[in-house]
Amino acid sequence: xxxxxxxxxxxxxxxxFFALFAxxxxxxxxxxxxxxxxxxxxxxxxxGENWSRLLExxxxxxxxxxxxxxxxxxxxxxxxxxxxxxxxxAGKQRSRAVLSSxxxxxxxxxxxxxxxLWQALLEPNFGAFVGGPLFLGDPDIxxxxxxxxxxxxxxxxxxxxxQGAARAVPASLYEAATIDGASRxxxxxxxxxxxxxxxxxxxxxxxxxxxxxxFDTVLILTNGGPGTATRILPLHMYIxxxxxFEMGYASTIAVVLVVLGTALSLAVMRWSGFRQMSSQQxxx
Amino acid sequence: MKSRPNWPAGLxxxxxxxxxxxxxxxxxxxxxxxxxxxxxxxxxEMPDALSLDNYVTVLTxxxxxxxxxxxxVTVATVAIVVLVTVPAAYAVVRNTSPFVQRGFTLLLMGLxxxxxxxxxxxxxxxxxxxxxxxxxxxxxxxxxxxxPVAMLVLVNSLRDVxxxxxxxxxxxxxxxxxxxxxxxLPLARPAIMTVVVYTALNAWxxxxxxxxxxxxxxxxxLTLGLWDFQGxxxxxxxALLAAVTLSVLPxxxxxxxxxRFLLSGLTAGFGK
Numbered sequence: 001x002x003x004x005x006x007x008x009x010x011x012x013x014x015x016x017f018f019a020l021f022a023x024x025x026x027x028x029x030x031x032x033x034x035x036x037x038x039x040x041x042x043x044x045x046x047x048g049e050n051w052s053r054l055l056e057x058x059x060x061x062x063x064x065x066x067x068x069x070x071x072x073x074x075x076x077x078x079x080x081x082x083x084x085x086x087x088x089x090a091g092k093q094r095s096r097a098v099l100s101s102x103x104x105x106x107x108x109x110x111x112x113x114x115x116x117l118w119q120a121l122l123e124p125n126f127g128a129f130v131g132g133p134l135f136l137g138d139p140d141i142x143x144x145x146x147x148x149x150x151x152x153x154x155x156x157x158x159x160x161x162x163q164g165a166a167r168a169v170p171a172s173l174y175e176a177a178t179i180d181g182a183s184r185x186x187x188x189x190x191x192x193x194x195x196x197x198x199x200x201x202x203x204x205x206x207x208x209x210x211x212x213x214x215f216d217t218v219l220i221l222t223n224g225g226p227g228t229a230t231r232i233l234p235l236h237m238y239i240x241x242x243x244x245f246e247m248g249y250a251s252t253i254a255v256v257l258v259v260l261g262t263a264l265s266l267a268v269m270r271w272s273g274f275r276q277m278s279s280q281q282x283x284x
Numbered sequence: 285m286k287s288r289p290n291w292p293a294g295l296x297x298x299x300x301x302x303x304x305x306x307x308x309x310x311x312x313x314x315x316x317x318x319x320x321x322x323x324x325x326x327x328x329e330m331p332d333a334l335s336l337d338n339y340v341t342v343l344t345x346x347x348x349x350x351x352x353x354x355x356x357v358t359v360a361t362v363a364i365v366v367l368v369t370v371p372a373a374y375a376v377v378r379n380t381s382p383f384v385q386r387g388f389t390l391l392l393m394g395l396x397x398x399x400x401x402x403x404x405x406x407x408x409x410x411x412x413x414x415x416x417x418x419x420x421x422x423x424x425x426x427x428x429x430x431x432p433v434a435m436l437v438l439v440n441s442l443r444d445v446x447x448x449x450x451x452x453x454x455x456x457x458x459x460x461x462x463x464x465x466x467x468x469l470p471l472a473r474p475a476i477m478t479v480v481v482y483t484a485l486n487a488w489x490x491x492x493x494x495x496x497x498x499x500x501x502x503x504x505x506l507t508l509g510l511w512d513f514q515g516x517x518x519x520x521x522x523a524l525l526a527a528v529t530l531s532v533l534p535x536x537x538x539x540x541x542x543x544r545f546l547l548s549g550l551t552a553g554f555g556k
Contacts, residue, residue: 004454006375006464008383014372014431015387017364021406021428022394028405043408085300088293099297101543103304107550108535110489112507113528116514117311120521128310128327152303160551184290213398216491220511234400242496247404254401261398 026258032251039247050252059228060253063236064260066143070232071211073144077151078158078207079200085155086162087192100163104156111153115220118149136222139229146218146230153217154210158203165199166192201272205265212261233257315339315526322522338526345516346501347530350509354488357422357505361487362480364427365434370476373438374460374468378450388439394432399425403496410497421497422505426487434479441475442468474548481542481549488535506531 033050037043054060089100106114121128122135122145129135135145173191182190215234218224224231224239231239234257241250314322316334325331376388406425415421445467453463469476491507498504504512513527539546 004450004458004460004463005378006371006460008375008379008381010371010375010379010460010464011384011387014368014435015391017368018391018394018428018431021409021425022397022402022431023390025402025405025409026397028408029402032404032408039407081300084293085297088290088297096297099301101547102301104547104550105304105308108539109528109532110491110507110510112489112491112510113531116510116524116528117307120314120525121307121310123521126322126327126521130326152307156304157550160547164551209396209398213400215400216495216507220514234398237400238403241404247408251404254404257398258401261401262396265396 029251029254029258032248033255035248035251037247037251038245039241040245043248046248050249053249054252054256059231060233060236060256062228063231063233064256066229066231067212067233067260070143070147070150070214071208073147074150074211075204075207077147078155079204081151082155082158082203083162083196083200086159087166087188087196089159089163090166100159103159106153107156109153111216112220114149114153115217118152119221137226139226142222142226142229146214146221149221150211150214150217154207158207161199161203162196165196169195197272201268204272205268208264208268209261212257212264233260311525311529314522315529317522319520319522338520338523339530341520341523342513342527342530345513346504346509347527349502350504350506351534353419353504354506356419357426357490357494358484358487360419360423361427361430362483364423365430365483366476366479369431369434369438369479370468370472371464373435373442373472374464376435376439377442377445378460388435391432391435394429395436397429399429400492403492406493407496416497417499417503419498419503422490422493422503423487425493425497426490427483430483430486433482437478437482438472438475441472445471477545478549481545485535485546485550 032043034045034047035043036046036049085100085103089096089103109117119136124130124132124134124137133141136142169192173195174187177187177191213234214232215238218230218232218235219238222230224235233253237250237253237257240253241247244250310327313331314327315338316336317331318335318337321331375384402425410416410421410424415424449467449471450463453467458466489507490505494505494508498508510524510527510531513524517523
């Protein structure tokens, strides 16, 4: 019978392709973080020079801090809105179906298109908010403006996650609560939220890793400015490598990015009890 | 079951509608204004007449080339991803060897790799392979980073296929290749559609790989073209927004046709 099963060769092209263009670069970036390389010649090992430089690089530290601010504020803005709209949109009414299909439109626009659109909208002299704050020009608020643009782009996606999950909540739970005379708010708190907890984790991990790697939005909207007010870690890496031609040092920053991302995902999963998910699936 | 209308939530949904639709309306209306009108009138005033001049400017400015490049990159990426992942997902579900199972686990770990972090080594590899500034340079890493999600979706869907179906085929004397074509392909069709949509949208909207791996006009894709228009048109915001609108149109048409697939595709593998 085993001869009727597909051989391991069926998986080889996919594995090989992934190994070459995704896994190998992961290993290479660690190697490159120990080299000096201008992007043209050959990378030359220089010991831990990049790493000791990183420890003294106040700009890198500042960009890590900005990245963390961006991450936390994005999560705080996006999660409640996506959760509320997602749960609302899970209702079966036709008006909700129509509205929610409009809500998803931002997902169709590329990040480049969204950044250019918002840049025009927020333009201080001819945009839609003439006389308002200098959204992208004021160092104190530019980073928060970036958060708003990112939220506009990604809340629809997270809404979609919550909508799907809210539809899967058994209706019998609500019926029982209604018989017990539970209010709408207490039904949300005691039924909907607990039932959606794994979706909150999934969505949060995606959101946090997403904000960690935000790149094109900031590059186009502000190019890290004004000054370095919005120069977050991925942008700092890009500018160091591809504008400053210090590819070795930029690789060191890239490794920090990977470590931060992995640590963050693991922390969110552990902290929120994501691990128990598998045992729950097995019915225990 | 009767339920009272939920006014606060409905109101909130309407506010959100305005937040979503407002910028999009701005996009389209400004793209239909002349430059003089953009500079002379507030956005809230009615324009004297709608003008398609901006669209003409954009379409005569290299937009066709970018669009063609985008189509090539998207189609090639999707083709590679589907061709390698469908047999691989079949193997993961039906072949219990450690090579296949561990390989799959490693591949799923790729879900957590931020593509940005690998951009420098990818740049190194692409230049060493003499592929710099070609469309192939964009296609290869874009496809590679689409593999984990594609495998996740396909494997999840094929795991739901009852074992008896495979065994019935085996009793009929079908080899693995025939099972792949006559059983796996039809059953996995919805999942394959999801993979196609997800991969296509990512490839279509890709920015970082084209930015770092291409340079010349002839290999420029749409997203970079937009950014380039920004420099080229300077303060001609209406023309820039016409370019943005044009870049969205193809995907909007696809959305109208395949909304169901698109929405399921966007959340595939994440929904729980």
